Amino acid sequence: MSDRKQAKPTVWTIDGMSCSSCSxxxxxxxxxxxxxxxxxxxxxxxxxxxxxDENKISKETIEKEIKDLGYLASKEEENQTEKVTLPxxxxxxxxxxxxxxxxxxxxxxxxxxxxxxxxxxxxxEYDPNSTRLLTIQEKVEKLGYQLVLEKEEDETExxxxxxxxxxxxxxxxxxxxxxxxxxxxxxxxxxxxIPFYLPIVAVLGAPVVFGTGLHVHKGAFKALRSKSPNMDVxxxxxxxxxxxxxxxxxxxxxQTFIEMATTIMTxxxxxxxxxxxxxxxxxxxxxxxxxxGAKTARILSDGKxxxxxxxxxxxxxxxxxxxxEKVPTDGIVIEGNGLLDESMATGESMPVKxxxxxxxxxxxxxxxxxxxxxVTKVGKDTFLSQVVKMMEEAQGSKVxxxxxxxxxxxYFVPAIMILTTLTFASYLIFPDFHQSxxxxxxxxxxxxxxxxxxxxxxxxxxTAVLVISCPxxxxxxxxxxxxxxxxxxxxxxxxxxxxxxxxxxxxVDMIAFDKTGTITKGQPEVTDLIVESGVNExxxxxxxxxxxxxxxxxxxxxxxxxxxxxxxELTDPVDFKTHxxxxxxxxxxxxxxxxxxxxxMDRFNIDHTSVSDDLVRLENEAKxxxxxxxxxxxxxxxxxxxxxKEDSVEAIKALHALGIKSAMVTGDNERTAQAIAKKVGIDxxxxxxxxxxxxxxxxxxxxxxxxxxxxxxxxxxxxxKQASIGIAIGTGTDIAIEAADVTLVRGELLGIVSAVKLSHxxxxxxxxxxxxxxxxxxxxxxxxxxxxxxxxxxxxxMAVSSLNVVYNSLRLxxxxxxx
Numbered sequence: 122m123s124d125r126k127q128a129k130p131t132v133w134t135i136d137g138m139s140c141s142s143c144s145x146x147x148x149x150x151x152x153x154x155x156x157x158x159x160x161x162x163x164x165x166x167x168x169x170x171x172x173x174d175e176n177k178i179s180k181e182t183i184e185k186e187i188k189d190l191g192y193l194a195s196k197e198e199e200n201q202t203e204k205v206t207l208p209x210x211x212x213x214x215x216x217x218x219x220x221x222x223x224x225x226x227x228x229x230x231x232x233x234x235x236x237x238x239x240x241x242x243x244x245x246e247y248d249p250n251s252t253r254l255l256t257i258q259e260k261v262e263k264l265g266y267q268l269v270l271e272k273e274e275d276e277t278e279x280x281x282x283x284x285x286x287x288x289x290x291x292x293x294x295x296x297x298x299x300x301x302x303x304x305x306x307x308x309x310x311x312x313x314x315i316p317f318y319l320p321i322v323a324v325l326g327a328p329v330v331f332g333t334g335l336h337v338h339k340g341a342f343k344a345l346r347s348k349s350p351n352m353d354v355x356x357x358x359x360x361x362x363x364x365x366x367x368x369x370x371x372x373x374x375x376q377t378f379i380e381m382a383t384t385i386m387t388x389x390x391x392x393x394x395x396x397x398x399x400x401x402x403x404x405x406x407x408x409x410x411x412x413x414g415a416k417t418a419r420i421l422s423d424g425k426x427x428x429x430x431x432x433x434x435x436x437x438x439x440x441x442x443x444x445x446e447k448v449p450t451d452g453i454v455i456e457g458n459g460l461l462d463e464s465m466a467t468g469e470s471m472p473v474k475x476x477x478x479x480x481x482x483x484x485x486x487x488x489x490x491x492x493x494x495x496v497t498k499v500g501k502d503t504f505l506s507q508v509v510k511m512m513e514e515a516q517g518s519k520v521x522x523x524x525x526x527x528x529x530x531x532y533f534v535p536a537i538m539i540l541t542t543l544t545f546a547s548y549l550i551f552p553d554f555h556q557s558x559x560x561x562x563x564x565x566x567x568x569x570x571x572x573x574x575x576x577x578x579x580x581x582x583x584t585a586v587l588v589i590s591c592p593x594x595x596x597x598x599x600x601x602x603x604x605x606x607x608x609x610x611x612x613x614x615x616x617x618x619x620x621x622x623x624x625x626x627x628x629v630d631m632i633a634f635d636k637t638g639t640i641t642k643g644q645p646e647v648t649d650l651i652v653e654s655g656v657n658e659x660x661x662x663x664x665x666x667x668x669x670x671x672x673x674x675x676x677x678x679x680x681x682x683x684x685x686x687x688x689x690e691l692t693d694p695v696d697f698k699t700h701x702x703x704x705x706x707x708x709x710x711x712x713x714x715x716x717x718x719x720x721x722m723d724r725f726n727i728d729h730t731s732v733s734d735d736l737v738r739l740e741n742e743a744k745x746x747x748x749x750x751x752x753x754x755x756x757x758x759x760x761x762x763x764x765x766k767e768d769s770v771e772a773i774k775a776l777h778a779l780g781i782k783s784a785m786v787t788g789d790n791e792r793t794a795q796a797i798a799k800k801v802g803i804d805x806x807x808x809x810x811x812x813x814x815x816x817x818x819x820x821x822x823x824x825x826x827x828x829x830x831x832x833x834x835x836x837x838x839x840x841x842k843q844a845s846i847g848i849a850i851g852t853g854t855d856i857a858i859e860a861a862d863v864t865l866v867r868g869e870l871l872g873i874v875s876a877v878k879l880s881h882x883x884x885x886x887x888x889x890x891x892x893x894x895x896x897x898x899x900x901x902x903x904x905x906x907x908x909x910x911x912x913x914x915x916x917x918x919m920a921v922s923s924l925n926v927v928y929n930s931l932r933l934x935x936x937x938x939x940x
Contacts, residue, residue: 133169133183135162136193147190152816152839154178154186159839169194172838202232205254206244206510209236211266213340213393215530215595216351220344221261228252228260239601239927243268265343288394291333292387298329299387306380319370319377326383330364334386350534358541359588359912360386366580376577378584385588385916392920396927414484414505418449421493438496442487450483451503452494459490508616508866520620520884523599526891530595537590537902541583544906548579555582559908568911578908585905589915594897594922598890601930606883609934614867615876622862623887625845626880631826632776632848632873633819635840636787636794638833639850640801640870641763645676647683648744649760651735661757663689665749668707668714671697676745676761700724702788702811704747715750718790722748722755732758740792743800765801772870773802779877782826786810786818786840815840831873848873878938886933890926897922 135147144162147169151160156177162169171183180196187194212218218236221243225234230251235244245257254270261268302322309315331338338361340353363378363385370377417428421439431449434440442448442459458476463485472488475481481494483503500506548555552575559578562569573581599620607617617623634640650658666684669677671694684691694707694714703724704717715721719736722729727750729736735758739746744760773783784805787794794808807818815832816839822828823845830837830844841847841861849861850868865872901918904910 131171131173131196133171133194133196135167135169135187147187147192150186150190151183154183157183159842202246202248204244204246204510206242207254208269209241209243209261209266210269211340212236212238212241213337214238214352215526215597216344216534217266217340219531220351221264221266224264225257225260228257231257237600237604239597240604265340265346285394285397288390288397292390292394295329295333295383295387295390298325299383301325302380302383319367319379322379322383323364323368323371326364326367326379329383329386330360333390334360337386337389350538352534354534355537355587355590356386356389358538359584359916360389363580363584363912376573378580381581381584381912384913385584388913388916388920389588392923395920396923415447415449419443419446432500434496434499436496436499440494440496442492442494444487444489444491446487448481448483448485448487448494450496451481451498452483452496453480454478454492455495456493457491459492460488462486462488508611520599520603520624520887522624522884522887522891523620526595526598533590533595537586540590540902540906541586544586545579545583548575548582548908555908562907562909566909568914569909581912582905582908584912585908585910585915586902588912588919589901589905589910590898590919594894594926595891597923597926597930598894599887601927602883602886602890602933605930605933606879606886609936609938610876610879613872613875613879613938614865614869615872615879616864616866617876617880618862618864622846623880623883625827625862626829626877627884628827629781629829629846629877631782631784631822632829632831633784633786633822633840633844634803634870635815635830635832635837636785636789636797637763639831640769640785640797640803641765643763643833645679645745645761645763647679647759648762649739649746650757651732651760652757653731653755656756659687659689661749661759662687663691664709664712664714664751664756665716665747665759667691667709668694668697668705668716670694671707672699672705676747676763679761680759702809709751712752715753716747716759718748722750725750725753727753727755729755731755737792740790741796743793743796745789745793765797766870768869768871769801772874775871775874776877777802777804779874781877784822786815816843819843831870833868848876875938878936882933882936882938886930890929893925893929894922897925 148160148162151157151162151169151171154173156174158172158174160169160171173183184194184196209221212221215238218238222234222236225231225243225245230248231245232248233244233246236242237244245254247254247257254268258268258270302325305315305318305322305325309318315321334356337353338357340351341357344351344354360382362382364382367377367379367382370379415431418431418434418438419426419428419441420434421427421441426441434450439455440449440452444459448461454475454477456477458474460472461475461481462472463482475492480497481492482505483498484505498504501510555578556571556575559569560571563571603620603623606623610617637643637645650661652658652661662680662684666681666689669680670691681691692709694709697705697707699705700717700721702720704715704721706713706715706721708714715725715727719729727748729748732748732755736746736748739758739760742762744762746758746760748758749756776783782805783803784807785794785798785801785803786807787797788810789797789808791808794806797803798806805822807821810818815837819828819830819840820843823843828844829846829848830840831848831850832838832841833850837849841849846863847861848863848865850865863876865876897918901910901915905915
């Protein structure tokens with residue numbers, strides 16, 4: 122069973138809690154249990170989410186522990202959620218996405234729903250035993266939108282291309298008819314009167330207002346029916362009403378507005394086409410990732426080679442990969458050796474040799490050699506799919522600053538409709554006041570006509586207010602920046618799981634590092650053997666490596682490797698015991714063997730004064746020194762060093778330059794921890810921390826700082842969750858990655874510096890987007906209400922407003938996050 126499976130979150134119902142003290146007591150007790158990875162208790166819902174290793178602790182033990190505290194608990198086996206990201210069609214502005222998100226989130230069985238407007242996708246976390254995707258789809262359809270359940274990669278690409286083509290077609294048709302109308306209008310007004318001018322423009326305008334713009338009217342009526350007016354409503358009122366009133370000019374001598382109605386709809390469709398195309402550029406990162414995968418695979422079937430689609434591969438299939446070909450999916454080499462370009466996953470430009478027994482990643486390229494690979498992961502379980510999934514989740518998540526904008530947007534369209542009504546009424550009630558403003562504006566604005574009747578002015582002004590008020594820019598501000606930023610991050614091996622991390626990152630002033638596998642390579646090696654008088658190195662290694670066969674600690678493998686390199690045959694230990702934080706104990710050839718620190722030796726009254734100076738020297742050299750005793754007699758000291766990663770010193774220095782302090786959390790003794798911290802340049806270190814003490818170490822740091830935690834191991838997961846930002850080294854365990862907010866796929870600490878810079882750049886861009894969106898509305902709505910803005914200009918400005926936000930987000934790509 123994999124670590125991920127072992128620690129899969131489970132939901133429990135807890136009865137008997139009466140206050141927050143109850144929930145805190147239960148949570149504290151559960152987190153102290155060996156085998157419990159993480160436990161969170163929610164008093165309000167009377168639920169607990171518990172991640173635990175079923176090989177170390179049972180369901181019954183957890184129930185008993187909670188019962189002993191005075192509460193009743195039952196595991197909800199069926200309450201396991203699934204997470205999917207699916208396309209949603211028919212959204213036109215943030216009011217649409219907010220409405221869908223709000224309604225779906227309230228459905229039974231839906232834990233969370235996040236809608237990405239520019240990507241036109243919804244990320245759902247739901248309980249498949251409580252609700253079905255089909256039910257959610259029906260609910261979305263009632264709101265007037267389409268939730269697409271079937272999602273194949275090539276279909277997704279076709280859908281994107283189809284949307285652009287459809288928008289382009291509508292735009293070209295509208296521009297064609299509107300251009301003819303504008304030419305006829307100029308001729309009719311400034312050159313010679315055109316016979317039957319009004320019927321001609323009415324016929325030419327109909328294909329635009331009722332043809333290419335039909336989807337706008339449909340969307341508007343659906344929005345009104347669901348009591349959630351959106352931008353479609355504003356555009357419909359700004360085009361449909363002027364056209365209908367214009368038709369009245371065929372029967373009554375009144376001012377007509379057919380030209381204006383046609384132009385408004387045309388500008389809207391032009392803006393939508395440019396917006397769709399720009400959003401396509403913003404979402405290029407996921408497309409590039411999907412394009413990396415191979416389409417077909419060559420497998421062995423009944424001793425013969427056979428080409429099959431990648432989606433038909435099954436675990437256990439044997440793939441044949443020749444030079445120059447892509448690895449179709451994740452697997453393990455069973456024959457041959459190759460030189461693979463793994464830059465898409467690791468960023469390493471030099472090809473890496475892969476031979477029998479080593480794992481390969483799908484979408485990497487075999488540069489040299491023929492290899493046979495056994496398929497281990499397919500579909501959504503592959504590395505590439507997981508990266509795409511994490512990016513989609515990030516793009517579908519919310520940044521806290523967006524919540525305020527969403528609340529405002531929910532009231533925006535109704536407020537504009539009220540303002541429009543008041544403006545119309547004001548022109549009729551106070552015509553002299555407005556006429557004075559119109560006359561003033563006519564002195565420098567060529568489109569302002571003071572000779573129009575109050576009713577005509579009221580109608581034109583109200584229309585201008587409608588079409589200038591675009592809530593799209595507000596809705597696009599955050600998701601477009603997230604889309605571009607997460608894509609940039611993925612290209613640099615930085616996967617951001619949620620939008621909240623982007624905003625929190627700006628406040629981080631302390632980054633705490635786990636030592637082994639994070640600051641160091643996690644590949645320790647024996648550096649020193651110090652033996653007592655009358656003892657040889659062979660015996661020291663024999664007893665040490667034999668007893669370490671029972672340990673899973675990274676240092677154990679270093680000693681075993683050293684013994685094997687010296688061709689020493691080892692035996693299996695008996696009665697193996699771990700003394701947490703001190704060392705290990707067991708029997709080898711019926712002899713008692715102890716390996717550990719001074720504390721372990723003192724506990725068993727073993728004299729180690731003869732090597733005291735050696736211990737101090739080794740620890741000052743940043744080495745982990747372990748005392749070895751057999752039958753209560755000291756044999757000597759074995760020292761292990763875990764090499765520091767090449768970029769650790771540079772990364773810490775760069776973080777300091779950004780004003781961020783550093784800390785190291787390690788189980789090493791004080792002297793060794795101090796030596797490593799000094800060597801790397803770390804400000805603060807916490808030594809002799811037991812595996813279950815990392816959470817408390819982070820809590821202590823959080824009393825003075827906003828802390829981000831970096832780790833790679835299973836025992837780092839609770840600390841990653843506790844920290845304001847959890848950063849997982851991608852070369853580490855699945856549990857650490859799952860618990861983290863940010864994952865560094867390449868395992869390089871310099872990636873943290875890039876992640877900090879990227880998060881600051883994204884959040885800065887989000888604030889810029891909101892500023893310009895608010896500035897646009899704050900500046901132009903009052904101008905429109907005063908009658909100084911022509912509706913046609915307002916329609917053009919509305920399109921420019923949304924485009925400005927999208928292209929401002931695209932400018933993120935110019936930010937250098939490497940230096």
